[in-house]
Amino acid sequence: MKEENITTQDIIAEENLVYKKTRLMTDKVLSYCPGCGHGTAHRIIMEVIDEMGLEEKTIGIAPVGCSVLAYEFMNIDMQQAAHGRAPALATGIKRTWPEKVVFTYQGDGDLAAIGTAETIHACNRGENFLIVFINNGIYGMTGGQMAPTTLEGMKSSTTPYGRNTKLMGNPLKMTELVAELPGTYFVTRQAVHTPANVRKTKKAIKMAIKNQLEDKGGLNFVEIVSNCNSGWKMTPTDANQWMVDNMFPFFPLGDIKVDGKKVKKD
Amino acid sequence: MGELKLMKGNEAIGEAAIRAGVDAYFGYPITPQSEVIEYLTSEKPEERTGMVILQAESELAAINMVYGAAGSGKKVMTSSSSPGVSLKMEGISYMAGAELPCVVLNVVRGGPGLGTIQPSQADYFQAVKGGGHGDYRMVVLAPASVQEMADFVKLGFELAFKYRNPVMMLSDGVIGQMMEKVELGEQIPRWTEEEIIRKNPWATTGKKGRERNIITSLDLDPARQEQHNHKLQKKYRQMEEEEVRFEKFECDDAEYLFVAYGSSSRIAQKAVKIAREKGHKVGLLRPITLFPYPAKEIQSMLGQLKGILSLELSAGQMVEDIKLAVEGKVPVDHYGRMGGIIFSPAEIVEVFEEKFIGG
Numbered sequence: 313m314k315e316e317n318i319t320t321q322d323i324i325a326e327e328n329l330v331y332k333k334t335r336l337m338t339d340k341v342l343s344y345c346p347g348c349g350h351g352t353a354h355r356i357i358m359e360v361i362d363e364m365g366l367e368e369k370t371i372g373i374a375p376v377g378c379s380v381l382a383y384e385f386m387n388i389d390m391q392q393a394a395h396g397r398a399p400a401l402a403t404g405i406k407r408t409w410p411e412k413v414v415f416t417y418q419g420d421g422d423l424a425a426i427g428t429a430e431t432i433h434a435c436n437r438g439e440n441f442l443i444v445f446i447n448n449g450i451y452g453m454t455g456g457q458m459a460p461t462t463l464e465g466m467k468s469s470t471t472p473y474g475r476n477t478k479l480m481g482n483p484l485k486m487t488e489l490v491a492e493l494p495g496t497y498f499v500t501r502q503a504v505h506t507p508a509n510v511r512k513t514k515k516a517i518k519m520a521i522k523n524q525l526e527d528k529g530g531l532n533f534v535e536i537v538s539n540c541n542s543g544w545k546m547t548p549t550d551a552n553q554w555m556v557d558n559m560f561p562f563f564p565l566g567d568i569k570v571d572g573k574k575v576k577k578d
Numbered sequence: 579m580g581e582l583k584l585m586k587g588n589e590a591i592g593e594a595a596i597r598a599g600v601d602a603y604f605g606y607p608i609t610p611q612s613e614v615i616e617y618l619t620s621e622k623p624e625e626r627t628g629m630v631i632l633q634a635e636s637e638l639a640a641i642n643m644v645y646g647a648a649g650s651g652k653k654v655m656t657s658s659s660s661p662g663v664s665l666k667m668e669g670i671s672y673m674a675g676a677e678l679p680c681v682v683l684n685v686v687r688g689g690p691g692l693g694t695i696q697p698s699q700a701d702y703f704q705a706v707k708g709g710g711h712g713d714y715r716m717v718v719l720a721p722a723s724v725q726e727m728a729d730f731v732k733l734g735f736e737l738a739f740k741y742r743n744p745v746m747m748l749s750d751g752v753i754g755q756m757m758e759k760v761e762l763g764e765q766i767p768r769w770t771e772e773e774i775i776r777k778n779p780w781a782t783t784g785k786k787g788r789e790r791n792i793i794t795s796l797d798l799d800p801a802r803q804e805q806h807n808h809k810l811q812k813k814y815r816q817m818e819e820e821e822v823r824f825e826k827f828e829c830d831d832a833e834y835l836f837v838a839y840g841s842s843s844r845i846a847q848k849a850v851k852i853a854r855e856k857g858h859k860v861g862l863l864r865p866i867t868l869f870p871y872p873a874k875e876i877q878s879m880l881g882q883l884k885g886i887l888s889l890e891l892s893a894g895q896m897v898e899d900i901k902l903a904v905e906g907k908v909p910v911d912h913y914g915r916m917g918g919i920i921f922s923p924a925e926i927v928e929v930f931e932e933k934f935i936g937g
Contacts, residue, residue: 368786371650374794383792389782391649392794394672397642400634404646404654405782407630408602412650412784430642433635 336362338387343378347548349538350378352504353446353513354385357415360517361388364525370413371405373398375427377419378452396427399434402441413524415442421451424460424486431486435531438495442520442532445487448540449559456543460484463562468543483562487535491568497530498523499569503537503560505552516567530572537563580761587727587754590762591657591683591747592617594728595629598735599766601652602630604643608662609695610751611685615657627768637662641669641682648678649793651774651781653735657683659751660701661692664709670744671710674810675795677780679738681731682716683747685754688918696918697751699840702895705748706869713807715814717745717821718868720839724758726866732763737821739777741813748868750891752841752920814870823866824875828854832861834934835879837900838889839865841920846889848923853930860930868896873903880907885934888912889926891919909934 322328336358344350361370367388374382376395383390393401398416406414423431423445431443450468451457457470461483465474475483491499498520502513513536520532537559541551567575585593591614595603605615615633623629634640640656647654658666663684673680684705688698703709705718717737719730727749734745775783782791797803825843828850829835838846843864853860863879865872876886886908888897894912901910913929915921 369784371782371784373646380796383794387785387790389785389791390793391646391782392676392792392796393645394642394668397638397645397669400639400642401646401649403632403634403639404602404604404643404648405650407632407643408647408652408654409650409783429635430639433639 334358336387345542347541349504356514373416375418375422377422399430406441417444420447420459420461435490436493436495438530445535448538450540450543452540452543497528497572498532500567501535587724588613589617590724590728590760594731596623598732599768602654604640606637608659611659637665641666644680648680651778655681659685659687667710673744674714677742681734686750694918699890700892719747722843724760818870822870824872825864827862829861833859833884835886836862842889849926852927871899876903883908885909890914
């Protein structure tokens with residue numbers, strides 16, 4: 313078909329449909345900034361739950377942070393946790409409902425600052441649920457303050473001259489840290505800024521949930537390095553490029569632990 | 579008659595929890611209540627009823643494990659002592675906001691801070707007035723015996739699920755540590771999945787054959803948040819109408835009233851006896867629920883009373899609720915000991931004579 317001959321009717325015709333709204337996302341308009349990775353991450357998780365037929369047995373936990381309202385967008389049973397406590401909630405649910413599928417969705421402040429203890433101990437106990445960790449190196453919801461994952465020299469509203477590691481400590485690689493614990497089974501770091509990365513992340517989430525269903529005996533941990541164009545004060549395109557240039561070298565993408573074994577780096 | 583056993587108060591809690599069909603206990607050790615989790619783990623409840631016992635990494639984690647499981651419709655409890663209960667206050671506030679049922683036991687020790695491991699009743703304000711943030715209340719049950727430690731687990735869960743609200747058992751190191759005869763109830767089976775879904779249609783059990791369920795205490799819309807607060811307040815008013823519990827001793831002809839709860843009430847009972855032997859017409863009111871408080875009962879006795887003495891192992895906390903009830907119509911005073919020291923019956927009578935009888 314020649315381009316000039318395409319009509320609106322052709323575009324919306326069933327046989328030409330290449331993408332549709334994820335069934336398990338609600339109709340509520342996302343509260344995230346245009347260009348933010350949260351929406352894509354939400355969609356991927358809901359697609360996997362839908363495709364694996366797990367809608368009726370999945371319980372998700374929303375954190376405190378930008379994704380505090382995740383339960384308004386994900387159309388499944390959800391609980392909203394106090395700041396940092398999502399892994400404790402998930403432990404309570406999974407221990408008393410071992411046949412359900414349980415996941416937490418947490419940002420870097422939630423998971424790697426205030427909730428560090430809950431994260432480490434859930435991982436160390438080998439709780440059989442999934443943690444999805446969105447790492448954008450900043451506190452988005454409260455207005456762009458320093459996060460535990462803020463890079464050295466990176467500016468935020470509480471590090472206006474850049475993060476000075478002598479004064480403010482070092483950025484924390486939580487994912488590498490939990491990979492060292494015997495209780496984690498699958499640990500990976502992904503991103504959602506390109507279609508290829510979206511596919512890889514989706515594959516990782518699918519693997520994590522499959523592991524949970526098969527009770528492989530450990531926690532599944534998927535980090536998604538994301539942008540925060542508003543907090544970083546950049547356009548969405550610039551933010552993605554900045555993420556590739558600055559975040560990825562410090563937080564390299566790829567599997568860290570698969571089937572309970574650390575992945576050997578070349 | 580049920581099975582009779584000689585048990586510590588803390589052990590009775592553990593046994594009563596298994597027998598009440600509780601689904602899970604999440605806790606963190608702290609003196610003087612570590613026997614609760616020690617007893618539970620030694621009893622292998624996973625074999626007896628399938629009950630889950632987990633030692634959490636902190637009191638914060640424990641109360642949030644309770645939140646998660648309660649939000650999914652399970653009967654869950656935790657226990658701690660004063661410094662640990664302070665840490666649980668965040669979770670309790672969230673559970674009150676999200677309307678989740680649970681039972682929290684506080685075996686109170688002296689404070690503030692790390693204080694002492696000896697008994698105290700200085701957490702009254704925290705339990706009764708809402709130790710966490712926001713306008714919320716819990717039903718607060720004050721056991722005065724090992725028997726009541728056991729009985730109030732079952733009662734606590736009935737009230738927690740009736741109101742979808744946390745229930746606190748405010749005990750202390752005396753009741754937790756002492757051994758008494760206790761009659762244990764029959765084993766109640768744990769709820770099946772079908773029962774949980776039927777009894778708790780609000781719980782996150784998986785979106786099956788219904789719209790999704792959400793457990794949250796957040797609502798950013800001021801009008802809706804105020805409405806939610808009104809709904810909570812209505813619940814607390816209903817508790818005040820329906821759940822007041824108390825016990826009276828020697829009150830019919832009493833001219834003076836002792837008011838004491840928990841371990842203090844046991845000592846006060848003996849003090850009433852001594853005072854009466856000395857010719858003073860003294861009675862005792864023992865609040866069993868500290869929220870809701872038996873204020874109306876105190877008010878109904880004002881016509882016959884010349885004075886009220888609040889007896890607490892604190893600097894005087896419950897006495898404020900007595901004063902609110904009395905509205906200045908009768909002299910109200912307080913006597914307490916702190917730091918883990920317990921008053922004796924003779925000491926109470928001496929103080930009473932000094933304050934109310936004179937010279």
